[in-house]
Amino acid sequence: MAAPYNPPKKNEDFFIQVSLEDFNAPGNLKANPTLAAGDVKVVKDGGATANLTTLPTVSPASGVFVTVTLSATEMNCDYVSVAFI
DSSP states (O other): OOOOOSSOOTTSOEEEEEEOBOTTSTTSBOSSOOOOTTSEEEEETTOOEEEOSSOOEESSTTSSEEEEEEOTTTTOSSOEEEEEO
16 A cells, blocks of 8 residues: 555655545445446546546445555646546
């Protein structure tokens, strides 16, 4: 796993944990969301979207936190955007 530092740095691995809202229960967090390839996209410097190299995982298992890991290559930009589709 990438080093747990903040702020994110250009050309260095980075990870962050996020929570996702439950579409069927607005205002609530989705427990143990199921993510598949193509569900999470990265955009570097406003360019084309691409799948993340590493599929985000739920951690701890069955929880509400989703760990998003961005590789050094994905962080090779001045600004990065991550979208959950």
